[in-house]
Amino acid sequence: MIRTWTRGAARAGAARVRRAVVFVLPGLWVLGVVGWELCHPTSGQLLQLLAAAPAIACAGTGRRQCVLLGGVCALLALVPFGAAGPGAEPGTRALTCGAILAVIGASYLTAGRRLRLVRELERTREVAAAAQRVLLRPLPPRIDGLVLAADHLSASEGAVVGGDLYEVVGTRHGVRAVIGDVRGHGLEAMGMVAAMLGSFREVVHDEPELAGVLRRLELSHQRHLRERGRGEQPMGGAEAVSPLAEEFVTLLLVQIAQDGSVTALNCGHPWPYRIDRGAVAPVALVAPADPMPPLGLFPLPEELSAVRCGRLEPGSALFLHTDGAVDSRDAAGEFFPLTEALRDSVAAAGSPRGPAPSAVVGEVREALLRHAGGRLTDDVALLMLCNDRARQPARAAGAGRCSLSLGGRGTGGDAS
Structure with missing residues (x-):
């Protein structure tokens, strides 16, 4: 029983570490892109990589974090970083913001479907466990x-x-x-x-x-x-x-x-x-x-x-x-x-x-x-x-x- 409890505690600790890493990763991605743009201006072209942050958030942490982080990324895409150039024009920034919003919508829907599948899997496992308790009491x-x-x-x-x-x-x-x-x-x-x-x-x-x-x-x-x-x-x-x-x-x-x-x-x-x-x-x-x-x-x-x-x-x-x-x-x-x-x-x-x-x-x-x-x-x-x-x-x-x-x-x- 002690061995079983130890294994369960170890699995729970590993799951918490994974959740923490996945939660921090999208934020680090945003900070890295913005920091690079500030240190090495690309006239806003690098900001297009911000679209990956909400997708990472939806895949790892859930739908709320996806929307929150996606909104931050969309606002950052509208900010004119660095020297003026072709990539810093308002039209280009608006297109980047729109691309990020599209990624937010797709990621939000994908995360919702994933959560439904996870809940269905959990219910299936509960039914299987109940069947085992009836069959193999x-x-x-x-x-x-x-x-x-x-x-x-x-x-x-x-x-x-x-x-x-x-x-x-x-x-x-x-x-x-x-x-x-x-x-x-x-x-x-x-x-x-x-x-x-x-x-x-x-x-x-x-x-x-x-x-x-x-x-x-x-x-x-x-x-x-x-x-x-x-x-x-x-x-x-x-x-x-x-x-x-x-x-x-x-x-x-x-x-x-x-x-x-x-x-x-x-x-x-x-x-x-x-x-x-x-x-x-x-x-x-x-x-x-x-x-x-x-x-x-x-x-x-x-x-x-x-x-x-x-x-x-x-x-x-x-x-x-x-x-x-x-x-x-x-x-x-x-x-x-x-x-x-x-x-x-x-x-x-x-x-x-x-x-x-x-x-x-x-x-x-x-x-x-x-x-x-x-x-x-x-x-x-x-x-x-x-x-x-x-x-x-x-x-x-x-x-x-x-x-x-x-x-x-x-x-x-x-x-x-």
Whole structure:
């Protein structure tokens, strides 16, 4: 949080400096032109450069400064500077004044259009932010003894939503989490994201097994595609051939029971990492079985059995991500080393309490943006769940922190 506040303060300071520079620049331009005319008379010919001052003011500071500075420049153009000459005749000065007034009018109209576009962009961003809060609701800091942290990055410039999804819900069957990646990214993927998250939030409380949750998600996926097909091909009916038939979603369903046992169902999604500083491998990939195909490419098999992923001991954590994290490349074409970034973020905690999940997610996010140079080719979702149940009664005021492997036995991704 301190790092975020520091970055925001630095950006605000830089914006103030830019505004000050742009505000002073037109005045310096006018002083320079008038001073040069006084020191090296050109019979008023140099005063024609005063027409650039209102254009600079409108581009940088706004419409009021444009009119004010333009009026000053128009009056200065009428003043007979220097020795008399062809350029100092009243007719020439009047033409220069008229040219400046024309520039003022054009700059005023241009600045007005620019301000309208800026306001429209701000409203669009507000709508996008509201849509993100509805789709990817901010996770609570704790659910049933698990400390949570999540983040999302959109590959679409100017957008805050995309084709990645995640949710964590506490149920009587245990804490259930979903993370997924819709085919495509950006605003065009929002409809499928809304359908998947809405279905998960509804059925996760009703189905006693993860297999039932996944089958209900498959039905929601098919129903969403049928409805989209009818909307895009209203004359073709539900059976019309449509490119929507190739739409698919990768999904990872995870359930953490009260005793810490972890089960999962994976449809073409990257397996999570287990973080346990007390283990030989503090960061290990959990890959107990081959994933099934992504949801929507093929029908689910008749028999669905959740895969056992071991036990999440107190102090251990699961780190879930979408493939946008590992597929991100730098300028040299190298993929982002997610495993090394996780190890560095966990090792950076020097205190026995270990790092907060929010700090781990934040460090990975910053490392990813540095690696990609701020240019992402795919959406990225990061989600971390840390088992803090053993310390929950004694640390009511310390929510949001989780000690990683305080004497916990590392399971390092072994399947049980």
